[in-house]
Amino acid sequence: MTKLNPQYRKLPGSYLFSEVARRVAEFSQSRPDRSLLRLGIGDVKGPLAPAVAQAMSRAALEMGGPQGFRGYGPEQGYPFLRRAIAEHEYWERGADISPDEIFISDGAKSDCSGIGDLFGTDNTVALCDPVYPVYVDASAMAGRAGEYDRDRGRWTGLMYLPCTAENGFVPDVPEERADLIYLCFPNNPTGAMASRAQLSAWVDYANANGSVILYDGAYEAFISRPELPRSIFEIPGARGCAIEFRSFSKTAGFTGVRCGYAVIPRELEREGVSLHALWSRRQASKFNGVSYITQRGAQAVYTPEGWAQVRAAAAACLDTARLIREGLSQAGLEVWGGVHSPYLWAKTPGGLGSWAFFELLLERAGVVATPGAGFGPGGEGYVRFSALGDRAEAVQAVERIWAALG
Template sequence: MAKINENYLKLPGSYLFSTIAKKVNEYTAKNPDKKIIRMGIGDVTRPLAKAVTDAMHDAVEDMGSYEGFHGYGPEQGYDFLRMLIVENDYKKRGIDIAIDEIFVSDGAKSDTGNITDIFAVDNTVAVCDPVYPVYVDTNAMAGRAGDFGKDGRWTNLIYMPCTEESGFLPALPSKHADLIYLCFPNNPTGMAATKEQLAVWVDYARRNGSVILFDSAYEAFIQDEDVPHSIYEIEGAKECAIEFRSFSKTAGFTGTRCAYTVVPKELKVGGVMLNGLWLRRQTTKFNGVPYIVQKGAAAVYSEQGQKEIKETISYYMNNAKIIREGLACAGLTVYGGVNAPYIWAKTPNGLGSWEFFDSLLEKAAVVTTPGAGFGPSGEGYIRLTAFSTLDATKEAVERIKKILY
């Protein structure tokens, strides 16, 4: 008799977004004339840059011709793209990363999930709370999380609460952690870490033989000078950290799919280079990103591409400012939204996340995400995203202001 992976049965349902969808549907059925504004989902809305679509048109032409056709590419990505990543995302910031330390992939979600393949099951795992659920669920699937308790926590995971008191920065884990997930700028809180703050983690990891899994998917939104874009800006990080980057939010690639992961050759566990293990994992279980998509991603680094994506990011960050300032003006305590497209707003009068969510939906027809959906320490907050249109953002803020005054 075949046997399933029983860890899958321990996973609670993905109630968060399905519950939100259900509530929104009910509201719409009752209020067919109300225009819903969605500020909950972390998906971009603005089109790809023309530099990118031009490059993809050319690549489609290549694929339709005998001379330009591309079959299987290198699983780790074409050198034309990896070279641009090395030059633009690292060398320009004074970071020395080699081309064979870059692994192009179809998404940071896939990579942050699949990376645990190369680690033993009995590693202890530390995650922030609140947290992007993929880190938790993929470790639960692999058998590293133990059981899901009534308190909303997995028995074997180490939770690092990110609270208002600590500026939403996690404290060092309460007990020894082998693998540590960090995400800065952070999803869902929108908060960033300075070099000094990150250095504490690099130091911890080096002293304890831990590996930091650093999700840097939102680095393009950083506005402050002293916020590092890469964990490798911290000395010694190449010996203890894997970095995940994505074109999803940087260049609107959520439906185009391209990301990359950096595994430095200095990073060894028990004397074994993780770079070689990840190379083996990717060459065995992955066939690379479409040629057309890699050509599009390469165009992000062109002069025109950079100009266009920066305009789009400015557009979103202007939305973030409108949300942040509007909600503050309405009396809410707000965090994030300065170096990230997410705003983390404290509920008024000690309301629960879901209560405030319901109230915003019922009275303002604005959809947000209840913070409790990202972990127990998210209770008492809601997340708003800056990815809507300017007009819808303004209107949503006005509606929220009206009900809060």
């Protein structure tokens, strides 16, 4: 009889966003009259930048002609895209990353979870609490999270790094040793951003302990001050201890197009083995590259028109975030984030649980937020709002929240 992966049995429930979607669908069915305003899942509203849409449209037609057709591409991505990323995302910031250290993928979610394949199950994983649930789920599925303690909502084998209002939602370096450290700045879900000094402390810690930092920079496009580090590779020493994940999802509206990349420096090794070589091998056996059409679209992000269009979209999103922040504050909520991030992190009023506040917002205001507890025990008592959606809807949503709480 075929045996199942015993780790899967330990997973407490459905994936957070599937659960939110389920509850929202249930509500919509019972209250078809109620219009819903969605500030929940971090999806973008689009449209795609014209330069990007046109590049993909052209590439699709190109594939329909004998001269332009492309079959299997290079598994790690087309040189035209790897080069454009190196130049615009790294060299312009003084980070020394070569195109062949960039692995094009179908998105940061796949990379953040797939990277675990390279490591033994006997590594201690540290992660922010609250945190993007994929790091936890992937660690648990791989058998690196221990057991799930339902009462406490915690995995026994994970090292939770508390992110609280007191530390500005940027975790301090722990006393104990962690082997794999997931960091994400600008943070999902809290919207917090780490300073250069804070990231330096993590890089020094990782180098001292032989740890590997798994740095999720999916929200980098929203960093609004130039002195803040946009990449872990702007920090001296990071090439010896870090892997970075990036995505076009939030930067360029690619949530429905699927493209991201992982950056693994050539000299990064553990046990004398190059992680760059190991990831190449893993990808060659378990992945087959990203659509040529998609890669042409991503490349177009770096044309002058494409860049102007995606930067304008990010600025508009940050302005929506400002309106939400102000609106929620006026409604009496305590709010963080939304300055270097499309996410806002709000304390629930009156000590409400986060799922309870989620239900309250849904029922009284018709607004979908994401319950903080879905991001881990440290998220209890908070909800996340996303500014990635429509501006007018966001304005209406905060008005409704104001009315509902007033």
